[in-house]
Amino acid sequence: MMPSILLVEDEADLRLAVSVRLRSAGFRCETASDGKDGLEKVARHRPDLVIADLLMPVMDGYEFIRILRADPNTADIPIVVLTALTTQALASHQADLRDVPVLQKPFDAKELLDTIHALLTTGGPRHGGPETDSHRG
Amino acid sequence: MSKPPITVLLVEDDEGHLFLTREALTQEGFQVEVCRTGHEALEHSQRTDYHVYVIDVKLPDLTGLEVLRRLTTLKPGIVAIIVSGHGDEMAAVEAMKAGAYDYVVKSPSMGHLATLPVVIREVLARRQLKEEREQLQNELWEHTRLLEERNMELRRANEELKRLNQLKSDFVTMVSHELRTPMSTVKEFAGIIQEGIAGPTSPEQRQYLAIIQENVDRLSRIINDLLDMAQIESGQLLLNKVMVDPVPLVQHVLQSMRPLAATKGLTLDVSASTALPGIFADEDKVTQVLINLVSNAIKFTEPGGRIEVSAFEESHDVEFSVSDTGIGIAAADLPKLFEKFQQLHRDPRETVGKGTGLGLAISKRLVELHGGRIQATSEPGRGSLFSFTLPKHQPDEIFREYLHNGIEQAKRRQSRFSISVISVTNFLELKARYGLEEANRILRELERFIKHTVRRRAGDVVTRWQRGEMVVILAEVDQAGSRAITDRIGRLVAQQTFVVGSDAVKLFIIAATATYPDEAVTDEELIKMTEMRLHQLESKKLRVLVVDDEPKTRELLRGALEHHGYEVLTASHGPEALQQLKEQAVDLILLDLMMPVMDGYELYHLLREDPRTKHVPVIIVTAKGDRKDRQLGLSHATYNYVEKPFQFEALFAKMDQVLDQREGAQR
Secondary structure (H helix, E strand, O other), rough: OOOOOEOOOOOOOHHHHHHHHHHHHOEEEEEEEEHHHHHHHHHHOOOOOEEEEEOOOOOOOHHHHHHHOOOOOOOOOOEEEEEOOOOOOOOOOOOOOOOOHHHHHHHHHHHHHHHHHHOOOOOOOOOHHHHHHHHOO | OOOOOOOEEEOOOOOOHHHHHHHHHHOOOOOEEEOOOHHHHHHHHOOOOOOEEEEEEEEOOOHHHHHHHHHHHHHOOOOOOEEEEEHHHHHHHHHHHOOOOOEEEEOOOOHHHHHHHHHHHHHHHHHHHHHHHHHHHHHHHHHHHHHHHHHHHHHHHHHHHHHHHHHHHHHHHHHHHHHHHHHHHHHHHHHHHHHOOOOOOOOOHHHHHHHHHHHHHHHHHHHHHHHHHHHHHHOOOOOOOOOHHHHHHHHHHHHHHHHHHOOOOEEEEEEOOOOOOOEEEHHHHHHHHHHHHHHHHHHHHOOEEEEEEEEEEEOOOEEEEEEEEEOOOOOHHHOOOOOOOOOOOOOOOOOOOOOOOOOHHHHHHHHEEEEOOEEEEEEEOOOEEEEEEEEEEHHHHHHHHHHHHHHHHHHHHOOEEEEEEEEOOHHHHHHHHOOHHHHHHHHHHHHHHHHHHOOOOOOOOEEOOOOOOOEEEEEOHHHHHHHHHHHHHHHHHHHHHEEOOOOEEEEOOOEEEEOOOOOOHHHHHHHHHHHHHHHHHHHOEEEEEEEOHHHHHHHHHHHHHHOOOOOEEOOOHHHHHHHHHHHHHOOEEEEOOOOOOOOOHHHHHHHHHOOOOOOOOEEEEEOOOOOOOOOOOOOOOEEEEEEEEEOOHHHHHHHHHHHHHHHHHOO
């Protein structure tokens, strides 16, 4: 079956643009307008991958990602962040976005699709606390 | 001009004394008024102020002391002199305590009448000095208060400036954020239509849609440039400096620019020393500068031309340069090149302003933020050469920079920042034995080992600091985390063996950590904190007394023990050992049994009887067959012993075991 993607984005126009793009690339695409809506959609149907904006009303992307990661049932869903924030602004949230690829708006459609394909092939984030993820040798 | 007379209120009930005193004072030029009772005096002073009050101790209604107390309550700061009867000095002392300025004792010969005017003048002089001093003090306080006020104002102004800067930066960030989202929508839909996802399109339509997308990209580059500039100018740009290897960095830039050069038919070459020293820099920013210079070169070079990127080591820095065979820059334009919003008409055929005119200005500031210089030379029609330098750093400077950056970032992110200082305690010994070069090589190996041991995350760094010391910088790690990491390093290093020639060498380390902002808020404080802790650890070294009559054995043991991080005392016989123990406490005693003067057994029992040494663990070092414990009827369990010739491993294992037991017992 085609992989399903949940797109969480508060801008309706951009939501439409990205979902058209994803469907044309062969994905099933569900959308949500903020983090809270996103969590409800995830609870109803667990997607294979999540694309999330960061600055959103009701519940922002950081909180949304934090909750997804904290729940063992959803912790391993791969996430891609699409944001209009600057790298400097993102730096203060470095720790929250560990293991999450971040694409800056305006993004390149090809780059987005490549990132999605790569994540779907390798699977979700690797687990392990800070003590165990060191690379030896 | 004559001064107004000094007014005196004389409180005295004895008519004779009153008369004589008034006479004496009036003659000296004082203006005297008289009261015969305490109440009268109090009443008078309600109405009039006097310079001086001369009060007799004994009055018919109140005591002189009581009058003085009431007067000082009534008029704080008055000048009063108490006149006491002969032999009533106690009353005078009481009066001084109650606030009198001085006292005079009546003498039967009336001699005190001559001293009274002197005392009055002296007291008034003292009073004046006191007032002047108080005034100075008050002025000083006033000045201090004003200074503090100014300081507060400055602080407020500073806060305000910071707030405005933040506002400006927030504004730029917000605007850029608001622009980027609609730009994404435009770009996405243009792409969707162009790629035929929404239905068939004509070639002409597809061409126009591609132009829309290109222009969105251009807009986004402009926004990036403006953001960069805003951040640099508001002082908000923090360099994230790490050790960077320049060669891969240049290769990476070339790789990403090659397609663009190829489409324009340009050769893109690199020429760099293979072995360049690492530079301490923000990798992204240096890449940004190089990409800017290379893309400029591509833009202004005709097809068939050549662009060369090079990197070389100079005496104080590493120099990067980008040369092209392009159209060049007129000499008159060179000085304006790095200014903001400069769009030079370099090529009449080129459309003006494909960018913001900020690229070189940003590059210049980024290079300067690194402490480097950027410059350009050109020959119109032949080509241009842009070069910039980045300074080489001493390890100590790098360490300080790491600290400073780490704290700044933690401040901004409101997160934690820890350092862990690791000191190799046997570094000096290694240096003495193998030479400085080898000792440093072992340290480099340790550095690598620690790098693999600690969690590697952005911002975590291992750097050498002082001789035999190494620092691990742990970004966003709290106290508990940094202690856990430090302990782990200690455990793993203890298990590790390093090789020097044919020797296997152990490194003994002590490590201390400190965390921002829990334990220290400046880099200096962080260092002080770790140094203090290292010092404590150093002084906590366990002290061992070796008692053996054989000099060779003593020295052998001393070497091995010191190598293991113990502090070692030696004694060649029992009495000397006892003398040593009188002078200082030890944690463990290694005792030979067969010794002249006093044998080990005797010494052992003396130690056990002395309350000061009763609890110090003793390990008996005995030659095989020497053991007399059974003969002496002592239980085997009483002793910890190691048999000679011993293996050091066995000795250290025994020592650890004994010391562990001791620590367990203490808890």
